[in-house]
Amino acid sequence: MRPTMKDVASAAGVALKTVSRVVNDEPGVHPATAERVRTAIDRLGYSRNESARVLRRGTTATIGLVIEDVADPFYSGLSRAVEDVVIEHGCLLLSGSSGEEPGRERELVETFCARRVDGLIVVPAGADHTYLRSELETGTPVVFADRPPGAGIDVDTVLTDNVGGAGQAVRHLLGHGHRRIAFLGDDPAIFTAAARLHGYREALGGLFDERLVSMRSPSPEAVRADLTGMFALDDPPTALFTGNGRYTVTTLRALAGRRVALVGFDDFELADLLDPGVSVVAQDPSWMGRVAAELLFRRLRGDGGPPEHIQLPVRLIARGSGELLL
Amino acid sequence: MRPTMKDVASAAGVALKTVSRVVNDEPGVHPATAERVRTAIDRLGYSRNESARVLRRGTTATIGLVIEDVADPFYSGLSRAVEDVVIEHGCLLLSGSSGEEPGRERELVETFCARRVDGLIVVPAGADHTYLRSELETGTPVVFADRPPGAGIDVDTVLTDNVGGAGQAVRHLLGHGHRRIAFLGDDPAIFTAAARLHGYREALGGLFDERLVSMRSPSPEAVRADLTGMFALDDPPTALFTGNGRYTVTTLRALAGRRVALVGFDDFELADLLDPGVSVVAQDPSWMGRVAAELLFRRLRGDGGPPEHIQLPVRLIARGSGELLL
DNA sequence: GTGAAAGCGCTAACAG
C-alpha cells in the first residue's frame, strides 16, 4: 500500500540504491537520473520509512525528555528551550510528563530507551536511578536537570542554586526588618524543596522556628490552614518565603489581601501587575533547558570528560512585596 | 554491543522465537522456560528494539501533535491533556512547536509521518494542507484542533466557539452601558483572530468603528502605541475586548492602571487576583486536547464515519473588569 | 510447547 524505495526504483527505472542516494542527498548521481527519481517520489507520494532507516543505521536522531508536567510553566519553558536546541541539531524530541511519579518516570525513560533515543534529559521524580545503569553503560548520554539523580549514578547535572537563592530571599526580608519569616514549600522529599528549606534555615540561623515551616501539598486548603495556624501564634510571621511558583500563587490567594511581606522562589507572569508587585527569586527555565540540551549534544559529539555539575544562579527581583517594612 | 533477542536466546538456550513470545507475553510458553528467558533478559540488560518491531509490524503506537508553542499556557494545557489520553491508550506522543510558521508546521508533520505515527493532531500554522493528502489517503487519521485545515482538506476538527464567545464578550460590555468598545487581537490571518473579530463586529452592529480595531503583533510597543492612538480620539473607547490571553496581559500592562472596562478572550492564572479581577471568556484547553485525542483514537479503532466538526462552548467569567460601568 | 525460515524497508560495502 505505502510505496517503498523499491516501488520508486521500478517506477523510475533505476536500482533501489540510486533512490537511496537521491533521498539522502548522496553525491554521485547524474542530475537527470536524480530528477527522474524525484518525479517518481512525488508521483507516488513516497516518504522514507524512518524505522527501517533507524534499524539499519543504529542511530535515531532522537532525544528523550522527561519532565514533571508540561502544563507547569517552569517545565514548559524548559521544554521549549530543549526543543529548540534539539531542532537546531536536526533531531526530534520525545517528551513526557512523569506527574511526579517515580514509576511513571521510569516507564518513560524505558520507553524512550526502547525507541533508542540518542540521549536523555531527565527531571527525575524518583530517587533511585540504578535502572539507568545498563543504558549508561551502553553509552547513552544522560543529563539530569533541575534535580540530581539518586545515589550511585554520576552523570551530568544542571541545577539551580537553590540554597543560595533561598538564602538571598531570606536575607532580603531580614534586611527589611523581619524576624518572623515563614516558609511554605513542597514536601522535602523533593530535592529542590529540601534545598530551599536548607538555604532558608541557614540564613535564618537562630531565628529559625519550625512552627513557621509548612511543607506539604500545594492545595489551597492545606496552605490556608497552615497560614491560619501561623497567624494565630503569639508571635505570628510578618514575612513569608514561598518555595516555588505554585506556592506563591496559592499563598497570595490564601492571604486575601492581608498585609505581609513576601518573596517567592520562581518568577511568574503578572507578578509585576499585582499590588504590591511580587518580589521573587527568579530562575530561568529556558536557560536551564538550553544548557542541559547543549551539554547533551556536546556528549553526543564525543566529549567523554568527567560528569559536569553546572549550577545556574538566580536573580532577586524586587517588586514591592518583599520590601514591605516590618 | 547491545544485546538482541538472538543473544538472549542463546544465553537462555532457547530459540529466538521463544524469547519473542516471552517478551510479548504470548501464551504457550512453559513457565519454567519463560523464567529462564526472563533471567537471561535481566542478566544481559536486554531491551527490545522498538524500531525493528515497528518495521516488522507496521504500526508504531505513536501519535504526533503539532502545536504553536509549548511555552504558551493554552497549548501546554492542551498538550498535557493529549498526552494523558495517549498514555491511557498505551501509546507514545511525539510533539513539536511550529512557532506559527507554516514551513515548520509542515516539516513537523512530515517528520512525524516519516516516523509513521498512527495518527496526528494538528494546530495548523499555515493555510494550505494539501501536503497532507497522500498521508490521509494512506489512512492516517488527522484531527485539527483550535483551527481548521485549509481549503480542500476535509477532516475532523475540534474548534472553540470563537464567534459566539466574542459576541458574548461584546454584549456583556454593551450591557454595562459601553458603546465605544475597542478590539485588540492577532493578525486576522490567524483563524481564531479573524473569527473573534467577526463575532465582535457582528455583536457591535452599527457601533462598529474601525479606528477601534488593532490587529497586529502582540508586542508591548505595538499595543501601547495603538492604545495611545485610540485614547487620543475625540470619542475614545471606554471598554476593551482583547482577542487572546497574550493580548489581555500585554494590554493590562500598557493600560498602567487607566480605568477602562475590559473583557479578554482566554482565561489565565491570576486573573482573579488582579484589581479589578479580569473578566474573561474562557476556553478550556485541556478539554479541547482531550476531545481531539479521543476523537483520534475513535478513528484509530476503525470509526470511518464522515468528518466530525466539534465546536466547544466558552464560558464568560465575570470578575470585575468587565462590569465597570460607563 | 517450541523452532526454522522468510522478510519488513532501508543502508553499507563492494562490484562494475
Add this chain to the structure above:
DNA sequence: CTGTTAGCGCTTTCAC
C-alpha cells in the same frame, strides 16, 4: 555514475 548483495532485529507463518 550505477547496481547487487547482505543484514539491521524483530514478528509472522508454518512445521515439528
